[in-house]
């Protein structure tokens with residue numbers, strides 16, 4: 213039995229509905245009187261009380277449609293209804309007009325033309341236009357106005373004769389037929405949704421969908437159990453959603469949320485992003501210490517398989533070494549300048565070595581604080597995760613006493629040791645000599661050593677990398693750029709690339725965005741190089757700055773650095789910083 217509430221805007225329809233309700237058996241029909249906002253309030257109540265469908269008419273039906281999420285059927289004004297009224301007003305004396313929405317006026321205009329009636333038709337798009345139209349008509353000597361409830365009420369207020377277009381039985385029967393159709397469709401859809409929801413709720417992963425305003429538009433049971441977000445306030449997750457939208461492709465990242473590590477897979481869909489949250493390995497133990505956060509430790513059970521590209525002999529040698537060391541389980545030390553593919557090499561070795569459930573735990577040695585290190589050691593973190601592969605990233609930045617403690621751990625034969633993969637800069641000899649790095653630690657971990665020479669020493673790789681990066685960018689930005697002019701390529705080959713392949717990749721992406729045609733031009737390379745060097749200069753300023761001080765101290769350091777770069781010329785420094793000279797002087801005091 214379909215439970216239907218009919219909200220009628222005028223008394224006459226109430227009676228007719230009551231009559232019709234006696235004749236239908238498959239519909240439990242309730243009828244109530246209510247016009248516009250009054251009708252909306254009744255409809256909202258009805259939805260809560262479990263009615264399946266609402267039937268109403270004209271403006272009231274449109275307003276209800278906005279307010280409820282069950283189907284709303286509009287009793288249409290039929291040709292018969294208009295005909296009936298027009299025949300009726302034929303007997304009236306005085307000028308007559310029909311005022312209403314297009315569903316009424318369109319049919320009426322045709323019918324009055326057919327019947328050769330002198331009746332004006334005026335179409336409105338909003339109820340609020342009625343009064344203005346009627347005032348105009350009144351001025352022009354019209355006395356009779358035909359229309360919907362609002363039109364008739366307004367006409368009466370203005371002292372005109374208002375004639376209501378009532379709905380005949382045919383329109384009501386049509387509406388009930390439409391009710392049956394919508395109900396069938398709606399309940400089938402609801403069943404499908406309920407079925408899908410059961411499947412999603414039985415999933416172990418938490419699944420959440422966020423719209424562009426970071427609001428949760430869907431969450432499965434597990435999601436609401438773990439997170440209490442209605443609107444997202446976690447900046448790391450927000451950033452991840454942003455990255456997904458920008459790249460328009462799946463991303464995988466491990467993040468620490470509410471003291472647990474989650475491997476999050478994101479998937480962009482139209483106007484929203486789906487997030488799958490998987491509990492990362494043994495979260496309780498990893499997050500026991502509240503100082504261990506996601507910037508210092510990253511845990512991956514999934515690493516993207518990115519091929520290492522290059523035509524040079526040295527890159528082929530690196531590939532051979534990966535093959536070889538990938539077969540063993542001892543430590544491998546990868547050295548090279550920034551952006552030169554060390555992480556890529558480490559990931560390739562991991563993928564080669566990976567047994568089903570060994571996670572890769574990356575420790576960012578450059579950002580670990582004394583407190584965090586103490587926690588790792590106290591909990592003998594490395595031993596607890598001896599079953600994993602550890603990646604000590606930028607080990608050359610590890611503080612000397614931490615190096616010493618790591619060495620002691622490695623030398624203690626009672627310790628169960630995990631596998632180690634290490635990356636460092638190019639200057640190990642120098643820092644060992646000047647005492648910043650522990651020689652023994654290097655000797656112990658670098659027995660298998662892969663060195664990646666800087667890109668400027670293997671320029672023959674550049675052309676190939678450029679072409680692959682261009683083709684990789686196609687799916688992201690569309691198919692405009694298909695190649696690069698020879699003189700532009702020469703310029704890229706001649707450049708020294710202090711940031712190596714990572715910088716080349718970035719520059720190609722910038723060229724992609726800059727380029728106006730199918731081929732990247734030399735002038736575009738000039739523009740992008742200029743921009744990149746400007747950015748490097750700014751970053752350079754920041755890299756000299758110790759961010760641990762107060763805001764004032766940091767600001768002072770930035771000013772001094774810029775002053776130095778500008779040969780202590782205060783005017784130029786002030787201009788670059790966007791402040792005037794006296795402010796600069798005041799800030800330095």
Ligand SMILES: Nc1ncnc2c1ncn2[C@@H]1O[C@H](COP(=O)(O)OP(=O)(O)OP(=O)(O)O)[C@@H](O)[C@H]1O
Nearest residue numbers: 519520521522549550551552553554555556713714
């Ligand atoms: N030979 C290569 N083939 C393809 N892509 C490369 C190659 N070398 C580096 N890349 C890409 O360049 C970027 C930087 O590489 P990666 O992060 O591995 O460098 P890194 O040496 O670990 O840098 P850093 O020390 O600055 O963290 C990455 O996007 C990586 O995929």
